Amino acid sequence: MSESNELTAASATLETKVAESRTLDTSVLNKDNERIELVSVEQWIENLDELSKLGVGVIVNPSDDVTLLKDTLNDITLIALDFNNFDDGRGYSQAYLLSKRWQYGGEIIGINAHLDQLQFMLRSGVTSYKLLEGYEGFDELDYSNGFSICYQAAANNSGLKEKF
């Protein structure tokens, strides 16, 4: 990586950090357009008994350890994975673990999503998404379903011919 590129990447990371603190979502509309309150992973673990009665969702940031949620998945109404940082790919592994490995049955919504990453998110196990602003007016299908074939097993390969 060149120095100028490093600087670009560093400033991009910084921008994302600022954006993260600014847009920390406290609620989200689910796929049925109902507003679901969101709590952090920490809050969920600490106030499990109370929160599990309230039908709240949990917001997972890239740095969160999703294994902490593994034993209480049945009580979580919705899980929101934050894809704000374009180059941080941890959300894809989080989606895979929740959806495929632990068979979480609720909605996994990708928030602060980027148009160009929809195909990766959806195939990793994200079940719905909310794009960041600025992606209006483009055909989402070009990016969520732009291929006819896939070369690997994944949480969700629907609509793709599997070649592996």
Added chain:
Amino acid sequence: MYQYSAEDSKFLVERVDQFEKQLKRHLDGDLDAAKFRSLRLRNGLYMELHAHMLRVAIPYGTLNTIQLRALADVADKYDRGFGHFTTRQNIQYNWIELSEIANLLRELSSVGLHAIQTSGKATRNITADPLSGLTEGEIADARPYCELIRRWFNLHPEFSWLPGKFKIAVNGAKLDETALRVHDLGLRLVRNKEGELGFTVYVGGGLGAAAMVAAETASFVPCEDILSYLESAMRIYNLKGRRDHLKKLRIKFLVRELGAEEYSRLVYEDWKQTRDDPKLKLNLTHLSELKKDFALPIKPLVIEGFEDKVDFNYSIWKKNNVRAHKISGYSIVNVSLTKLGTAPGDATSEQMRILADLADQYSYSELRTTKRQTIVFPHVRKDQVFDLWQSLEKYGLASPHQGTLAQIVACPGGDYCDLAKAVSIPIATRVQQRFDDMDKLLDIGDLNINISGCENSCAHHHVADIGLLGMQKNGEEHYQITVAGETLHDTVIGKKLGPSVSGDNVVDAVEDIVNVYLDNREEEEKFTEVFKRIGIKPFKERVYE
């Protein structure tokens, strides 16, 4: 020879279509530079000092002549008439116009070539022994496995946004021509006690500023379980790799920080949960089809009364560039593109077409590319090697320097690359000029000199007999010297000789090192063998005296 199916070609075109839309959004101001950068890199496109550079993959280093001619056409139509064969079985073009990129990629897709994941933080082109399938004692031809692994990690939904780039090499031969233990992940084909085929896995190797030899994380992963193991190895990296420090993104830093044992344990714990998933098993039907596609096009041949020609220059060339083929009656011929004063690995479109014509005539239309930036003709009839040599000579492609110290591996360096701290090619030229006596070159024998213009180590200087690393010191170009690195038999990172040497003095230093080797060599000893016997001291004394 293996070729992409219609559905594979369609996939390549779909990828180009998508990239073209992203490019348009970027040019229209609807996709910012940082995100576009991330996307264009995953399509092999760099912004360089003067223009855009495109890196096209040559998977496992195997090319057919139709593909090589297509690469030549691209060089003429979209570049300035040449391409640069890299140390990792790719070809790079340095003068690409953004507006032409989609058409260029579409043309390549029609011959099964692409630039997908040749850059960016994802699984890069998977390299293999360039002599796969050709040498005696090989466990198995690595290429069918490479192809299945390549496919699996092609736009993998979970692992396309890793902390850093991820380079995989696979070797099935006795000698390691891939340098697999300086890769992020290296796979060595092995057989267990029961005779079953599998892989020994090494993770966390790398060159660059902190050169490391990869640690063995699994001694035997059965073939059919390799995809699930690789996924686990990448999942731990994706979740736990350093993303906070730009100089610690590669997996080697994670392995070092966790310790190889702990990293291996985490991978194993994850793998236990997926290895029995039938969807993650290597598809043995596909494997056997690929084995047929990669089967050698030749049968053993008895050439009655064959005696090779006697010619001084031919004999020298042959000694350095022709190797035994495991199939009787055939030879493996290595062709160097290196010429004095040009970037090693550079080939003009004319040279590419000549090589394609010669490969059609002499080598079953097949060529291989190597990490020494040479081109291999894999199957040449023994009684046609002389004819091939004559043709190569005619076109200036049979320099007797090949296979000697004068065949230097160098990155483009400060003349072309905006990352470089110092020049590479002019140093290579000066070394070649210093050692221009053919008798001396032959006496020295095969000794690797690799020159990298910066810590990114594109020329793999750490694993050369003599490695030079360009740097800046008090505003001047200096070179740090490492000696006795190797990968062929064992993987050893070269030792630093001492303080860096100025550009003016570096060629003297190289000559000193070579002379210490010659003064101390016993019989046929290689450079690394002499170094092991006498240690670093005599080299230090001579260079810094």
